Amino acid sequence: MRVTKTVEVDSAHRHLRHRGRCGRLHGHRWRFEISVEGPVDSETGMVVDFGDLRDVAMRYDHVALLNGEDPLCDLLEGQDQEVVRLPFDPTAENLAHRIHGEVSNGLGEGYGVHVAVWETPSNAAEWPLDQ
Secondary structure (H helix, E strand, O other): OEEEEEEEEEEEEOOOOOOOHHHOOEEEEEEEEEEEEOOOOOOOOOOOOHHHHHHHHHOOOOOEEEEOOOOHHHHHHHOOOOEEEEOOOOOHHHHHHHHHHHHHHOOOOOOEEEEEEEEEOOEEEEEOOOO
8 A cells, every 4th residue: 555645845955066046045835745655554544754854844834945054054053043944955856865765764674755846836756666
C-alpha cells in the first residue's frame, strides 16, 4: 500500500552559488509530497503515521533555509531568526533528496519512499525517479 502526506510550508532561501535572481534571499510556499509504500501494520492499521511525515516537513516551516557556508546564517541568527543550516544550497532537488533520507532513516526494511518538492506551482523535483 502507498500513502501520501502533502504539507505546505513557507520559508526563505537563497542559492549561495547562483549568480541570478535565486542568489538573492526570497521566499516560497513550498509543497512537500511525501509517499511511503509498505505493509499495513496489523495493530495500527497504518503504513506510517501521517503525523510523523508532517513533522519532517514542518522542520522547514517559517525558517531561512541556507547553505551552512552562507554568511547570512550568522547575520540572521544574530537577529533571532531561525535558520536551517544545510550542507548544500537549498534547491528543490537537494531538499527532495534530504527529506527522502530523513523519512527513509525513520523506517524499517521493506518500505519505499518517494518525495516531491514543489518550489512553485510549476517547478518541482522528485526523488527517487523510479517510483
